[in-house]
Amino acid sequence: MDDFSITDFASARTAGADALRKRIEHHLVFSFGKDRNAAQLTDWRLALSRAIRDEVVVPWFETTRRVYRQDGKRVYYLSLEFLIGRLLHDATVNLGLEDKARAAMESIGIDYDRVVLDEPDAALGNGGLGRLAACFMDSMASIGLPAYGYGIRYDHGLFRQGFDHGWQTEEAEDWLAQSHVFEFERAEAAIPVGYGGEVVPGSGDSARWNPAETVIAAAYDTPIPGWQGKWVNTLRLWAAQPTRAFELSAFNRGEHVAAATPAILARTISRVLYPDDSTPQGRELRLRQEYFFTAASLRDILRRFEKQYGDLSLLPHKVAIQLNDTHPAIAGPELIRLLVDERGLSFDAAYDIASGCLNYTNHTLMPEALERWSYDLMRHVLPRHIGLIERIDERHASDCAAKGRTISADVRAIDHGEVRMGNLAFIMARRVNGVSALHTELVKQTVFGELNDLHPDRVVNETNGVTPRRWLYSCNPPLRTLLLDTIGDRWISDLEALEAVAPYADDAAFRERFAAAKRDNKRRLSDFIARRSGVAIDPDAMFDVQIKRLHEYKRQLLNILETVALYNEMKRNPAADWTPRVKMFGGKAAPGYQMAKLIIKLINDVAAVVNTDESLDGRLRIVFPANYNVSMAERLIPAANLSEQISTAGMEASGTGNMKFALNGALTIGTLDGANVEIAERVGPENIFIFGLNTGEVAALRGHYNPGEFIENSPRLREVLGQIETGAFSPDDPGRFHQLTDNLRHQDWFMLCADFDAYFDAQRRVDAAWKDPAAWVRSAILNTARSGWFSSDRTIRGYARDIWGADPSA
Numbered sequence: 001m002d003d004f005s006i007t008d009f010a011s012a013r014t015a016g017a018d019a020l021r022k023r024i025e026h027h028l029v030f031s032f033g034k035d036r037n038a039a040q041l042t043d044w045r046l047a048l049s050r051a052i053r054d055e056v057v058v059p060w061f062e063t064t065r066r067v068y069r070q071d072g073k074r075v076y077y078l079s080l081e082f083l084i085g086r087l088l089h090d091a092t093v094n095l096g097l098e099d100k101a102r103a104a105m106e107s108i109g110i111d112y113d114r115v116v117l118d119e120p121d122a123a124l125g126n127g128g129l130g131r132l133a134a135c136f137m138d139s140m141a142s143i144g145l146p147a148y149g150y151g152i153r154y155d156h157g158l159f160r161q162g163f164d165h166g167w168q169t170e171e172a173e174d175w176l177a178q179s180h181v182f183e184f185e186r187a188e189a190a191i192p193v194g195y196g197g198e199v200v201p202g203s204g205d206s207a208r209w210n211p212a213e214t215v216i217a218a219a220y221d222t223p224i225p226g227w228q229g230k231w232v233n234t235l236r237l238w239a240a241q242p243t244r245a246f247e248l249s250a251f252n253r254g255e256h257v258a259a260a261t262p263a264i265l266a267r268t269i270s271r272v273l274y275p276d277d278s279t280p281q282g283r284e285l286r287l288r289q290e291y292f293f294t295a296a297s298l299r300d301i302l303r304r305f306e307k308q309y310g311d312l313s314l315l316p317h318k319v320a321i322q323l324n325d326t327h328p329a330i331a332g333p334e335l336i337r338l339l340v341d342e343r344g345l346s347f348d349a350a351y352d353i354a355s356g357c358l359n360y361t362n363h364t365l366m367p368e369a370l371e372r373w374s375y376d377l378m379r380h381v382l383p384r385h386i387g388l389i390e391r392i393d394e395r396h397a398s399d400c401a402a403k404g405r406t407i408s409a410d411v412r413a414i415d416h417g418e419v420r421m422g423n424l425a426f427i428m429a430r431r432v433n434g435v436s437a438l439h440t441e442l443v444k445q446t447v448f449g450e451l452n453d454l455h456p457d458r459v460v461n462e463t464n465g466v467t468p469r470r471w472l473y474s475c476n477p478p479l480r481t482l483l484l485d486t487i488g489d490r491w492i493s494d495l496e497a498l499e500a501v502a503p504y505a506d507d508a509a510f511r512e513r514f515a516a517a518k519r520d521n522k523r524r525l526s527d528f529i530a531r532r533s534g535v536a537i538d539p540d541a542m543f544d545v546q547i548k549r550l551h552e553y554k555r556q557l558l559n560i561l562e563t564v565a566l567y568n569e570m571k572r573n574p575a576a577d578w579t580p581r582v583k584m585f586g587g588k589a590a591p592g593y594q595m596a597k598l599i600i601k602l603i604n605d606v607a608a609v610v611n612t613d614e615s616l617d618g619r620l621r622i623v624f625p626a627n628y629n630v631s632m633a634e635r636l637i638p639a640a641n642l643s644e645q646i647s648t649a650g651m652e653a654s655g656t657g658n659m660k661f662a663l664n665g666a667l668t669i670g671t672l673d674g675a676n677v678e679i680a681e682r683v684g685p686e687n688i689f690i691f692g693l694n695t696g697e698v699a700a701l702r703g704h705y706n707p708g709e710f711i712e713n714s715p716r717l718r719e720v721l722g723q724i725e726t727g728a729f730s731p732d733d734p735g736r737f738h739q740l741t742d743n744l745r746h747q748d749w750f751m752l753c754a755d756f757d758a759y760f761d762a763q764r765r766v767d768a769a770w771k772d773p774a775a776w777v778r779s780a781i782l783n784t785a786r787s788g789w790f791s792s793d794r795t796i797r798g799y800a801r802d803i804w805g806a807d808p809s810a
């Protein structure tokens, strides 16, 4: 390989925009077969993307060579979700090619920004968990960590949301429609994955598993360049394919559909991303998906390891595997299976090796979100693994017994006819981490309390973070420019360097420039909203934004109830000096989650009334653009003044939206939940609006909570509930929201009623603060200046140090 120097290829990074332009035109013609005269915007985008991808290849090879040379530990990040968004601009920026790409496209006569916006989002995730995986990929490459992401190449990512008379509609999303130009297909890396069948005992601990079906996991690699393109990692996504394209004998008999059926069933495995609150019908397929990508990834990891090393006991020294939530938790038994059945190790040796490699990130303590599979389903789909899980349970129990500890049924991986993936992941992990300081404490005290007692050194905290390249540098050009002008560029790769802008909070001229950058973003967003939804909004109003998955614990309902209460006050007292506000919502409800869908309808119904009420003079507007995704977040966050982070305390493990907003100079209104706690510590109490019950108070109230008392004592809340119940916002169907209001009156698990008055009051503190623009902008600047710690570079350095024992090269 050495006599062939890849660096001989001309690179646009060293050459000029002209060389890049030639490369783009070359791809247009020779990769996509388009004549210049016939080329559409999309053709130019594909051609530009290929030209940019070309620039990644050489550093990608170089990274691989360095990783082999350095002989260090490799990190494998297994995640059922990667919520990537668009790739073109991100890659261009990281390679330092933005100016050249703009110039090259301009010389062709095409606007670079339009090209960028033409790319569909890769929405291979639901929300924060998937977006975290995407931020981590950027950070691992930016700090030079030898790392691979492994996931599923879904044909259809998260559904496309629309509204029909205010009700959510769902349509299949089609991100692959125009080919995924950044990936490389790796036909040679295909891996067979089995399901079902029977297990024949072998010698010693081993067994022979004869699966009833086999599908092929086909590898597709997307290179992920870090900041400045010095290091390029790989995201390997698996697509399910049949072992044979079709049954020729059936086809020849004239059974054309039957001939294609096995292929269709095989491909089903990577057909769609499951919305997290999935229906029971989807459960078996979901289990198949989890095993599919975990099994393919582990085989790939072992193959790479064995190419370099002969001694399997080295595995924990050379391989760290991170399980992003319990979705890949079948990795424990699968790795043991590979070592015992295919490499001839004893069960105990395999157990020790596997548990030296695996680590587990917990993302939620909500019981309904901790995965459990029925024993029978698991045995049906993975007959070899169910036996291994039983042995894992026994081994864990005997290890504990040897230390004089008895264990309860609560910590078993199998109990009451169920396989508990949380316990399985914990037992098999070298390290378990929570995703914020508060969440990690709750992990130790609640769901995993007993396991933590048994293994007191296992649980560590790694507070989430977000990549500053996408979530500040790329998405907020006006603020980026101001920061570069003021403090230079170190913050892009060392976000805590933003501290240097803190002193400028007291500089009136800087405040004016900071405010102007925000206004710029708000004006652009106002135009977008006017185009998209026909609602005119005032760019000088306060932009009050809540964007995240629709879920009861995130309490979008609390926000809209407060909005109605504010509306009522404004109507009662129209002459008062009300702060003009635009309430913005964005988020999708899982298709089977009726309550969340009803909340969307309520928000849209309230919007219809408020937005057409002339008596308010436009001082209150509600907008809910459909189809919230990464690209929409990139538009909304830089334009936000107020960030809504109002979950019931103890329920949001961390949040990352909260970090993106603070970084972009929005002030937070929020509960002491998840990473809000750490944001408050850093930005200071005078620069954040904290309200409501804290975790301890929620827990203390839980046993005897009676929402009726709170409603009784809150005239405002009483009025709002009465209006909703009598159809003030749904005259065509006055009973429409009874399910919501009845739930609030009689159950209210998420304690909206308890927090309502405190939230209303906090919003009035926000109004008062807005009236002093200099003080507001000062707080906004301090939010940006003090959010540097929330870089995912910092998070990844923490994982590398505390969990993986791996060394970043930068």
Ligand SMILES: *Cc1c(COP(=O)(O)O)cnc(C)c1O
Pocket (backbone or CB within 6 Å): 083, 126, 127, 128, 129, 131, 547, 548, 549, 628, 629, 630, 631, 633, 654, 655, 656, 657, 658, 660
């Ligand atoms: C950051 C992000 C999230 C996570 O938001 P939270 O407010 O932390 O729940 C979800 N979806 C998208 C598209 C994001 O960019």
